[in-house]
Amino acid sequence: MSLTDTSLHSNCSAMSDVLSRIGDKWSVMVVGMLSRNGTLRFNELKRMINGVSQRMLTLTLRNLERDGLVSRTIYPEVPPRVEYSLTQLGKTLQGPINALWDWSAEHHHSIVEARAIYDQRQTSVEAAEPRKIAYARGQ
Numbered sequence: 001m002s003l004t005d006t007s008l009h010s011n012c013s014a015m016s017d018v019l020s021r022i023g024d025k026w027s028v029m030v031v032g033m034l035s036r037n038g039t040l041r042f043n044e045l046k047r048m049i050n051g052v053s054q055r056m057l058t059l060t061l062r063n064l065e066r067d068g069l070v071s072r073t074i075y076p077e078v079p080p081r082v083e084y085s086l087t088q089l090g091k092t093l094q095g096p097i098n099a100l101w102d103w104s105a106e107h108h109h110s111i112v113e114a115r116a117i118y119d120q121r122q123t124s125v126e127a128a129e130p131r132k133i134a135y136a137r138g139q
Helices: 005-021 025-037 040-046 055-067 092-126 132-137
Strands: 069-074 079-088
Touching: 005 025, 005 079, 025 040, 025 055, 025 092, 040 055, 040 079, 055 069, 079 092
Parallel strands: none
Antiparallel strands: 069 079
């Protein structure tokens, strides 16, 4: 393996490590919401992020905090108030995440159409292959 190959391997490994955190949909949603809305409380985030469970949001916030992307501030009140915000490192993701959000909004309709075309084509292909069905039945 050459020096260049080793360097590429290291870069891929580092990218994989980072992208495994920031590349999942819940992390993207949390960073996006904090980017667009500033500091938020847990239940505000939960209401804004459609479909996220309490457990998944908790895990996502913990992991983002662990990676230094989100800060968690606890206020000594009754009941306790906890707020989440992007750290300086987390704020460096604002541009890429906002670009991804904008791209998703702009192209969502095209992707839904492409999926429908693909699914229709797959259904047609499966219907045109009776031998697979006959073989599965032992004929």
